[in-house]
Amino acid sequence: xxxxxxxxxxxxxxxxxxxxxxxxxxxxxxxxxxxxxxxxxxxxxxxxxxxxxxxxxxxxxxxxxxxxxxxxxx
Numbered sequence: 001x002x003x004x005x006x007x008x009x010x011x012x013x014x015x016x017x018x019x020x021x022x023x024x025x026x027x028x029x030x031x032x033x034x035x036x037x038x039x040x041x042x043x044x045x046x047x048x049x050x051x052x053x054x055x056x057x058x059x060x061x062x063x064x065x066x067x068x069x070x071x072x073x074x
Contacts, residue, residue, distance in 0.1 A: 009017075021028045 021031050
């Protein structure tokens with residue numbers, strides 16, 4: 001299903017989008033739709049690859065070169 005929307009963009013971005021769409025042989029609508037699909041796929045992949053909270057908290061301790069007292073963390 002498609003719907004029509006109105007976007008307010010900077011003139012320089014509109015001009016760029018028109019030229020880019022023409023260069024690619026597509027419409028601005030199709031180009032924006034594909035771009036938003038790509039963003040969704042990227043965000044989904046990033047969420048799937050999120051680190052476990054334990055890894056986030058303690059990641060880098062070994063490679064930082066800092067002396068860390070593990071007992072003080074708990």
